[in-house]
Amino acid sequence: MATNATGRRKIVVCKDLGATAMLLLTDRPDLEVVRWMEDRRCDRAWLLQNIAGASGVVVCFQDMVINTLSRILTYIRSGPNLRVVSTISVGYEHIDLQVMAEHKIHVGYTPDILTDAVADSTVMLALMASRRTDETSSFVKNNQWPDFNWTPSAFCGPQLSTTPFSPTRTVGFLGFGRIAHAVLRRLAGFGVTHCIYTPRPGAAPQPARDARLQALHGLVSVAPVDLPALARASDVLFVLAPGGAQTLHLVDAAFLRQMKPSGVLVNSGRGAVVDSAALAQALREGWIWGAGLDVLEEEPHVTAMHALVREPRCVVLPHLGSAALETRAEMTRLTARNVLAGVLGEPLPVALDYSTLV
Template sequence: MSKTKILVCRDIGDKSMAVLRAQEDWNLVIWPHDRPADKEWVYANAPGSVGMVVTLGEKVTEELVALTGPQLKVVSTMSVGVDHVELPALASRHIRLGYTPDVLTDAVADCSIMLALMASRNVTSSQTLLRSGTWGNLGWGPYLFCGPQIGAGPGKKESTVGFLGFGRISQATLVRIAAFGVTRCVYYNSGRKDRSAEDQALADKLGLKEVKRVELDELARSSDVLFTLVPGGKDTFHIVDEAFLRKMKPTSVLVNTGRGPIVDTQALVKALKEGWIWGAGLDVVEGEPNIPADHPLLHEPRCAIIPHIASATIETREAMAMLCATNLVGGLKEGKIGVEYDLS
């Protein structure tokens, strides 16, 4: 009896690979290198696969799905984002998709706070001076390296945190930043469900004056620090554009731990150069990972950039990998994917 062919486009770690290898009736075809699988290798090995393991580095396109064949039943991605998957290609063929949300919520929320602090406290420019050996040439200054304080500060000021998108990660980030003394939370999401009771309960729990949904214009104008945590795609492409950035406070900080294309890169460069906002903290950038050394955001002193590592704790990545593996096993062996992306 022939074994079920499974295409594994990346080794996702010993523990998770052991789960896959334990399926004795599976023939695992595994990309042998520690880098995203080459398109040529994927296309050469995909035909006949019943299941597929992918990461953000592999594109699941209409062409690939058609090439793989009608026996393909489940694609399991080690990611919460699904921008790399052409969803209609799966939906039209009734192919199911497993993904890995929830387990990375805390790590991304932690990183969001870190980036807010890095941007507000001028970490990029001050580290540049330190690493260049020129700090000692400046002498001491009463406002040297200073930036706006996140939260209430010694003067107990009113402070508003904003969220573009208000799902699991945004709410986990709110819990963390509430400890800094923010007094108000505003958010925008595309849904129109009445959340007023839930928002009031959350405000009471965190000691905030209010938590409420607002439109994009008010979100831009009122946020002292703004976190963008919406999915990618055509509906959110450049939702933070020049018009949006011009409405923000000159002391405000923008943090993007969502998806790069949410923010218009050229508009952000202009906003930083001309002082429309104080600073930006970015885990994601348009065009990543192909960011050249002369990329303008890399040379903005008030822009703190990290290379899409918000979920990069050992514990989180191991949990994501295990969920990716068990989603595939569950989908093919039991007909039930632990965490399934709704393609309807």
């Protein structure tokens, strides 16, 4: 395995992994670890300056600079040593997979670890959006409660759980992978009766899996449907699809117009799957009841003036689905183990099979 001018393998870390995870790298005398220390996203010029001779790079989803890796490889004219890019995320849209494949650079990422944390926050968003927590908490903070005149309909929203007077509830999933299954497991406790989902284009039907999920969670049915049926039948629609050209604005104005006026949309997947302008119009004109968003297509360039932030029945969170202490700690440790294995020429604990994606 090639080393740099110091005789040690070099790792460039574009995002601080925290003390525990960093020790996996800095405690090794055979490594030179160069860290971006500032409390802002990694600067492109800094990366270009420091990547020469590096065997591994650590990035996060904010570090779009890695999309210029082809330029970076050209920049290292003495022959690049780069063997691995390790990202602190389950998503990999910020990495140029074509360049990775061409130069046989391994990609490490952190799926599975964050499944439960994201599922927790997804259910939380469904409850927050349906029960209008942004509106009502602001009501208290703005000192409006003392003068409030209560009525039976005050602050009401659609109930997530089933009741004797509302005995059925259908949840829909746009994207039905491991996080969706974890969300469904949690929703079973609310008495959800029906689950519908739209499979990936070209995906084979999985009736045995669906029957197993139905029996496991005590549901009336688990079934695949097309997009129009998903929109029409979902009481709560969970968007958990991956990003990319195939899913861009799948939830658009035409889709939203078909949803129930009492419907709630939750997006914990990728922001660009939902057309922000169309969703703002849907909320403003009452096509749907409310929305809970952990991701937006414009993030992180989202201010208080964003149309969705200004909608009272839209809860917007700053992409914090995995922000549980235990989950983030394990994500950083896996990121460090991935980059370490890559520079040592060992199999990565969790590697992306990008050969099937490019």
